[in-house]
Amino acid sequence: MLPVAPLFALLGLAVAPDAAVGSPFDKADALADCLSKRSVPTDGLGSNDWKLDAAPFNLQLNYTPISIVVPTTAKHVQDAVACAAKFGVKANAKCGGHSYASFGLGGEDGHLTIEMDRMNKVTLDNSTGIAVIEGGSRLGHVASELYNQGKRAFSHGTCPGVGVGGHALHGGYGVSSHTKGLALDWMVGATVVLANSTLVNCSATENPDLFWALRGAGGSMGVVTSFQFNTFKVPDTLTFFALAVQWPTQERALVGVQAVQDFAQTMPSELNMRLMITKSFVNLEGLYYGDKAGLQAALAPLTAKTNGTMALIQQGGWLDQVKHFGNGMALDQGHPYDYHETFYSSSLYTNALNAAQMKSFVNYWFQNAKPNKRDWYVQIDLHGGNTSAVSVPATDSTSYMHRDFLLMYSFYDRVDKGAYPADGFALMQNFVSNITSSMADSDWGMYVNYPDPKMGQKTAQVNYWGTHLPRLQSIKKAVDPTDVFHYPQGVVPA
Ligand SMILES: Cc1cc2nc3c(=O)[nH]c(=O)nc-3n(C[C@H](O)[C@H](O)[C@H](O)COP(=O)(O)OP(=O)(O)OC[C@H]3O[C@@H](n4cnc5c(N)ncnc54)[C@H](O)[C@@H]3O)c2cc1C
Ligand SMILES: *[C@@H]1O[C@H](CO)[C@@H](O)[C@H](O)[C@H]1NC(C)=O
Ligand SMILES: *[C@@H]1O[C@H](CO)[C@@H](O)[C@H](O)[C@H]1NC(C)=O
Ligand SMILES: *[C@@H]1O[C@H](CO)[C@@H](O)[C@H](O)[C@H]1NC(C)=O
Ligand SMILES: *[C@@H]1O[C@H](CO)[C@@H](O)[C@H](O)[C@H]1NC(C)=O
């Protein structure tokens, strides 16, 4: 039997029409033409909006998009995805742009950036408590709208500029999470543009596989134009605090961290806390669902063991604590947004450390990190464990892999000015490896929302998604077989 000649050969063309747009310039022109024909709004090259939208939060990792679209409707997103797919251009949603690895820009040059931040409507249905939140909203805007429209909220991270898109699609841990769970635990539905540019709804009952994959690995699956979140009525009284601890020697730090770890396993679910370790100070800080007296009673056993002194204890309402943890930034963030840092970061989840692992951790801290002049910190969230709301849903109920780990670490090293130094990475990398070196692979993981850009795709997928990876890869194959929504640490199709 003769092979069937492809249509372009019959038409006398040397190559397929789309393959003819081979050089990057042809491709950019063809893409621009397609976007223009479909009336998708774009940022003019070199315009002020282009500069704002192309600048990631982490200035260590700058990438140049082939084009930046700024949709205001789901239809614009569908058209943008259709154009990208047609010309073999990779496309990524960017919401708050806060990815530590600049994955909102695709994590490499030449992607189509779908800048979602012009779509940030938040609409609360007061009777059901369900909020419809557009896919380009930032957390501070979400928090203030939910509060203003009905004194409601869901749990999420602290920085007002972080996007609900990246945050809630990959976890979302904040100062309410020990009490109220992850941001993705409050998601009840989403409207998504798939790689073939169709718009679909998903929830526990509609496209449940997609909904499962979105809650932990959403950036690889599609572009969420709109979320539905359940909410809770905010409590009247909360207390936020910082307990300063003085551990001048390695021996005392060892006793102190051990005490924190023991406490984490039995602490009341109303208490949310993290251990903040910097070169110059150590704090236990967090939020208590209750009043001052309740907090003091809850913390008393730990205060005694750590020699902590209250540096801050303040009772207040919902927005008081949101503003406090927002570090003084105005809450209601939208476009334009222009906050940046230059840094490298990595992450880790572990169970309670055993004596040898604890020793190795504290040893590295005192012998290597502390003497180093760099501006680093390690933040350890008391994440899971049997009193945490994060560990209540079954591990397999969403694609978020790491519910059961007790501790979640963020390793962060920034420079105040200039470029991040080439010899800087090892300081945080060795911090991680000194903790994990004696552990089995299943005894630790990494957080997709604190991505370490130094990992390759294979390693990253395993560290982020563990045993959920095969199911994610098969869902990816069904919804995005040609990897339109590719990024360097994303889920690859099975
Ligand atoms: C200052 C700062 C503070 C932080 N604090 C916390 C914290 O307290 N707790 C915590 O858990 N994390 C925290 N993070 C991490 C944060 O959760 C992640 O960086 C998150 O992914 C950022 O989301 P984004 O939308 O801002 O990022 P982006 O860079 O815009 O996107 C990140 C990823 O999500 C994808 N994405 C974004 N929007 C959509 C969408 N609508 N549809 C599909 N995919 C989408 C992107 O394609 C990309 O892969 C913090 C980060 C920073 C920089
Ligand atoms: C929503 O509910 C809150 C509290 O129950 C109430 O104060 C507010 O007025 C309601 N808003 C609307 C728009 O109905
Ligand atoms: C998705 O759900 C919304 C709200 O229920 C509905 O208006 C819309 O038509 C649905 N869209 C699709 C593509 O099913
Ligand atoms: C607490 O203070 C006592 C008395 O100064 C000291 O012996 C002990 O080592 C301290 N504990 C910690 C964890 O710092
Ligand atoms: C929680 O864990 C601690 C420490 O492992 C244990 O003592 C306690 O009984 C557990 N509580 C529950 C409710 O399982």
Ligand SMILES: *[C@@H]1O[C@H](CO)[C@@H](O)[C@H](O)[C@H]1NC(C)=O
């Ligand atoms: C621990 O840190 C030291 C000092 O940076 C480094 O030389 C060593 O390789 C690290 N050990 C492991 C097991 O990663």
Ligand SMILES: *[C@@H]1O[C@H](CO)[C@@H](O)[C@H](O)[C@H]1NC(C)=O
């Ligand atoms: C688009 O992809 C989805 C997921 O694979 C599929 O269910 C749907 O039929 C596709 N739509 C079209 C028009 O091809």
